[in-house]
Amino acid sequence: MLAYLLRRLFAAAVMLVVIVMVVFSIFFLIPKWAGVDIATSFVGKQADPAAVRAVAEKLGLDDPIYAQVWEFFKGIFVGRTYAAGGDVTNCAAPCFGYSFRSEQAIWPVLTDRFPVTLGLALGAAVLWLLFGVAAGVLSALKRGTLWDRGAMIVALAGVSLPIYFTGMLSLAVFAFGLKWINAEYVPLADSFSGWLGGMILPWITLAFLYAAMYARITRATMMEILGEDYIRTARAKGLTEQVVIRKHAMRSTMTPILTMLGMDLGALIGGAILTETTFSLPGLGQAVLNAIRNQDLPVILGVTLITSLAVLIANLVVDVLYAVIDPRVRLA
Amino acid sequence: MTESTKSGAAVGEPAAASPAPSAFLEVRDLKVHFPTDDGLVKSVDGLSFTLEKGKTLGIVGESGSGKSVTSLGIMGLHTAGQYGKRKAQISGEIWLNGTELLSADPDHVRKLRGREMSMIFQDPLSALHPYYTIGQQIVEAYRIHHDVDKKTARRRAVEMLDRVGIPQPDKRVDNYPHEFSGGMRQRAMIAMSLVNNPELLIADEPTTALDVTVQAQILDLIRDLQKEFGSAVIIITHDLGVVAELADDLLVMYGGRCVERGPAEKVFYEPRHPYTWGLLGSMPRLDRDQQERLIPVKGSPPSLINIPSGCAFNPRCPYADVPKDNVTRTVRPELTEVGSKHWAACHMSQEQRERIWTEEIAPKL
Numbered sequence: 219m220l221a222y223l224l225r226r227l228f229a230a231a232v233m234l235v236v237i238v239m240v241v242f243s244i245f246f247l248i249p250k251w252a253g254v255d256i257a258t259s260f261v262g263k264q265a266d267p268a269a270v271r272a273v274a275e276k277l278g279l280d281d282p283i284y285a286q287v288w289e290f291f292k293g294i295f296v297g298r299t300y301a302a303g304g305d306v307t308n309c310a311a312p313c314f315g316y317s318f319r320s321e322q323a324i325w326p327v328l329t330d331r332f333p334v335t336l337g338l339a340l341g342a343a344v345l346w347l348l349f350g351v352a353a354g355v356l357s358a359l360k361r362g363t364l365w366d367r368g369a370m371i372v373a374l375a376g377v378s379l380p381i382y383f384t385g386m387l388s389l390a391v392f393a394f395g396l397k398w399i400n401a402e403y404v405p406l407a408d409s410f411s412g413w414l415g416g417m418i419l420p421w422i423t424l425a426f427l428y429a430a431m432y433a434r435i436t437r438a439t440m441m442e443i444l445g446e447d448y449i450r451t452a453r454a455k456g457l458t459e460q461v462v463i464r465k466h467a468m469r470s471t472m473t474p475i476l477t478m479l480g481m482d483l484g485a486l487i488g489g490a491i492l493t494e495t496t497f498s499l500p501g502l503g504q505a506v507l508n509a510i511r512n513q514d515l516p517v518i519l520g521v522t523l524i525t526s527l528a529v530l531i532a533n534l535v536v537d538v539l540y541a542v543i544d545p546r547v548r549l550a
Numbered sequence: 551m552t553e554s555t556k557s558g559a560a561v562g563e564p565a566a567a568s569p570a571p572s573a574f575l576e577v578r579d580l581k582v583h584f585p586t587d588d589g590l591v592k593s594v595d596g597l598s599f600t601l602e603k604g605k606t607l608g609i610v611g612e613s614g615s616g617k618s619v620t621s622l623g624i625m626g627l628h629t630a631g632q633y634g635k636r637k638a639q640i641s642g643e644i645w646l647n648g649t650e651l652l653s654a655d656p657d658h659v660r661k662l663r664g665r666e667m668s669m670i671f672q673d674p675l676s677a678l679h680p681y682y683t684i685g686q687q688i689v690e691a692y693r694i695h696h697d698v699d700k701k702t703a704r705r706r707a708v709e710m711l712d713r714v715g716i717p718q719p720d721k722r723v724d725n726y727p728h729e730f731s732g733g734m735r736q737r738a739m740i741a742m743s744l745v746n747n748p749e750l751l752i753a754d755e756p757t758t759a760l761d762v763t764v765q766a767q768i769l770d771l772i773r774d775l776q777k778e779f780g781s782a783v784i785i786i787t788h789d790l791g792v793v794a795e796l797a798d799d800l801l802v803m804y805g806g807r808c809v810e811r812g813p814a815e816k817v818f819y820e821p822r823h824p825y826t827w828g829l830l831g832s833m834p835r836l837d838r839d840q841q842e843r844l845i846p847v848k849g850s851p852p853s854l855i856n857i858p859s860g861c862a863f864n865p866r867c868p869y870a871d872v873p874k875d876n877v878t879r880t881v882r883p884e885l886t887e888v889g890s891k892h893w894a895a896c897h898m899s900q901e902q903r904e905r906i907w908t909e910e911i912a913p914k915l
Binding site for chain 1: 622625627630631633636657660661662663664665668669671673676677678679680681683690691694695726728742743
């Protein structure tokens with residue numbers, strides 16, 4: 219188990235380096251080969267040539283490629299100084315880049331936005347796991363009944379309806395119509411109940427979509443597992459059906475669900491753009507959307523890196539949980 | 551057969567609600583039907599037999615003849631954990647030690663499972679839970695029926711693993727099924743099914759998924775354990791070689807019904823049903839001239855939805871055209887006594903069958 223853990227950690231570290239290099243290449247090298255003046259896109263099209271020149275020098279865009287990568291890497295760990303003549307811009311560690319357009323370092327933007335997105339993703343995940351898995355298991359056990367059909371129709375609706383539709387609808391009904399909640403984002407540090415009020419609709423909306431998917435997967439997996447030989451063996455031992463389901467079938471059902479959870483959580487932490495936009499949540503998704511609108515490359519770059527990191531960590535956690543559940547994985 | 555008190559004529563007839571039999575296990579007119587989109591699948595359609603403690607019954611037949619469905623029916627596993635609207639339809643009587651299982655409270659039958667009757671399955675890799683250690687699975691099986699702490703149960707698990715011949719049982723008990731070899735897994739499976747000293751052990755193709763070299767070891771093990779524990783054993787197989795050594799009685803199934811049954815040596819040396827001849831003829835033997843071809847049973851097993859009226863074996867029977875006296879073709883042949891405790895269900899007269907066996911079949915085997 220320990221060996222497995224170390225292997226996974228090592229793989230994750232290697233993966234991290236690869237990700238940084240790939241992301242860096244996409245943002246710095248490909249435009250260079252394509253003959254696009256990156257400095258312009260960093261400053262903005264209306265910027266005067268002197269400013270563009272200064273940024274190019276600060277970023278070291280004329281340096282060899284490996285030097286640029288190295289500088290970027292180093293910045294993450296020890297911070298970085300952008301200098302062009304007497305014009306010096308400091309970026310403290312961890313430096314994920316600097317937006318010359320909005321004149322701010324990227325890292326504070328990320329740390330500012332990250333908790334919002336994390337709270338959204340984790341809260342929604344708790345909801346969709348609870349309701350999605352429960353609905354899936356019940357559907358599998360009551361297959362063909364009215365409950366099963368009803369649950370699967372709701373699930374189909376959940377999968378098909380876009381977030382901006384269900385989100386807008388829930389806002390219109392619960393926030394503006396019934397006025398049950400004040401759907402405005404309040405940081406957790408300011409007020410817990412305010413935060414809860416602002417998050418509850420986004421959670422439910424997001425969870426509805428995912429719960430629907432998880433219910434369908436859980437139902438299908440559960441039905442398959444219930445047909446396994448070892449379930450028959452468990453019954454042949456004289457176990458009650460309840461124990462057969464809880465101890466034997468559920469544990470096997472959890473594996474594909476965990477795999478999905480790892481990917482979904484990673485992707486969501488990288489920014490739930492639709493949900494954050496619909497509910498005006500100041501998270502990573504909104505930050506990246508604004509950055510794309512303003513062509514603020516360093517922000518996009520920073521969010522992309524954070525997203526990759528989130529997916530990486532989520533998958534690492536899932537891999538470890540996977541090994542806890544399935545002993546065969548530990549050998550792999 | 552062991553049912554010396556019963557007359558042969560009653561066998562195969564629907565049994566009226568009757569008092570508890572004296573036999574340890576008695577199955578009377580068991581029917582297991584499954585409703586499907588294509589129609590009613592009559593997997594078992596009127597099966598009766600008895601089995602005494604300490605004896606072994608071999609149930610032989612092709613895939614789809616209803617062997618496994620019968621064993622799962624005795625264990626009550628068609629009704630346990632059945633989800634959805636389509637339920638298996640089971641009728642008849644299954645008497646185990648004086649209790650009729652089909653009409654008994656399902657929770658009572660559950661408590662008998664694993665303790666009074668237990669089962670060994672065909673493929674031990676898929677029949678053991680991949681996420682739990684061998685020890686955990688045996689301990690679980692023991693603790694359902696015995697109110698003991700985990701330590702005691704674990705000691706019992708190690709003891710059972712030792713008994714079925716697993717080396718270093720105190721270490722292997724903590725292994726997962728995938729860390730065992732095929733033969734070891736089946737030994738562990740046997741240890742698990744015997745951990746509660748069941749009086750009835752059903753082995754459903756226990757050696758089919760194993761190497762030939764391991765098969766004999768497992769069969770020996772089952773025989774030794776049966777002697778030691780004195781349980782009644784049902785061995786289900788499509789391999790006559792497996793039951794040849796083990797079984798006291800044989801029951802040959804075709805299309806969900808019994809076509810021949812009797813003491814093993816009778817069924818082997820004086821078989822009285824063309825299907826049994828076919829099974830014997832398709833069995834490879836080392837002492838036979840290699841130039842001689844095996845004689846397969848032609849055709850394929852009947853659809854269990856549309857079982858032919860009359861004799862189910864008729865479409866594949868090489869002697870279907872033999873002229874028969876006083877027989878209506880569309881009537882199903884019932885089991886009739888063809889020798890001491892030996893029954894067969896065939897439209898041909900006994901003389902015809904004796905003649906065909908001694909003159910045409912036996913010399914070729």
